[in-house]
Amino acid sequence: MADVNVGQYNTLKVDRKVDFGFYLDDGKEGILLPKRFAPHGLKKGDEIAVFVYHDSDNRLVATTQKPLAVVGEIVMLKAVSVTKMGAFLDWGLMKDLFVAKSQQLGGMREGMTYLVKLYLDDMTGRVAATEKIESQLSNETLTVKEKDIVELLVYRQSELGWVMIINNTHLGLLHNSEVFTTLHAGDKHTGFVKAVLPGNKIDVVIGKPGFQKVEDESDKVLRLLRENNGYLPYHDKSDPQEIYDFFGMSKKTFKMTTGTLYKQRKIQFTQTGIKLLEN
Structure with a gap:
């Protein structure tokens, strides 16, 4: 007997074919997959991943269309x-x-x-x-810890920054000092837990933590240098917004990244920018 989760994706077996589609095995009468949503060549006994929900007549129906969200999201x-x-x-x-x-x-x-x-x-x-x-979000029992990579959803703005929904479960704060781009409610970002504070309050940051982030950004800086004849007019005195607009990173991350590249003797600092050193 198939275990069907309504509002989720399910992998079901084709039980029988009819003129208007296919019935998928749910251990009961079957769930209809309309013909227009069935892939070419589908036959009895095949397994197929479908989204299951109720139609206008309150009957369970399957589709290969992808909704913008599933239950719980x-x-x-x-x-x-x-x-x-x-x-x-x-x-x-x-x-x-x-x-x-x-x-x-x-x-x-x-x-x-x-x-x-x-x-x-x-x-x-x-x-x-x-x-x-x-009311459906709670920080009473946390499922995340410091440095964890998390999925962030922009919820609402506050005096201190932006309230973010963490993994569809918790609330966290992205401080104004960590915002380097325009945010809108509903935007999705990958980030990490910067700190867990007393009372299970969570500070979050968009991007990746520590030197893992720097290593990833190093490749980006080197690529951009190569694409611009080995020179870029950005340095530690450049405007933070200009750095973000060009590199897609905060000024703090830019300084950490270029500092690492300098120590590795891959770039040189000039009075007006950074220069690629060819080995």
Whole structure:
């Protein structure tokens, strides 16, 4: 008997073919994979990875389309229609995603985008979404530690910086002093845990930790030097934003990286920039 997770990707076996598609084995009557979503050459006995959700008639249906998010994930989605009962969001599938009025923070408007979390509704078993994200996040028991690489989602701005959602589970803070590019709610970044503070407060940084980051950035600096005839007009007095715009790194990282390259005798500092040393 197949174990089917609604709102997730499942690998299911083709049970039988019909004129309008294929029924996939779920241990019951089968889940329909409509013909238009079936790959060419699919046949009985084959296994196929599909996303499973409910159609407009509340029947389980499978698709090879990829939604913008699965159950448990937080994502920015656009409202395509609004009713008295709630709003419908475009999540990349034929059937739009429902957000009940009770799960909205301040009312949704058609054409606007909203940060929501996908969940399975207890009453209907259907995939639904909620704007009430913060109550589902907790730092009481942490699943991360200092220097861990994490997935960061930009949540909201605060006086100290940007509140970030960590691995769809915790809240952390990206301090203003660590922001070197324009951020928007819903943006996704890879980062790391810089510090775990008393009360399980978490400071995070976009990028990779320590010298692992420097090593990666070293290759970038050397490549950019080669692409620009061995010279770049950037140094420790350059404007931080100019450095970020060109290299995609903070001024602190730039100084650490060029310092490492200088010690390795791969570059030379000049009065106006950095110069590649050919070995």
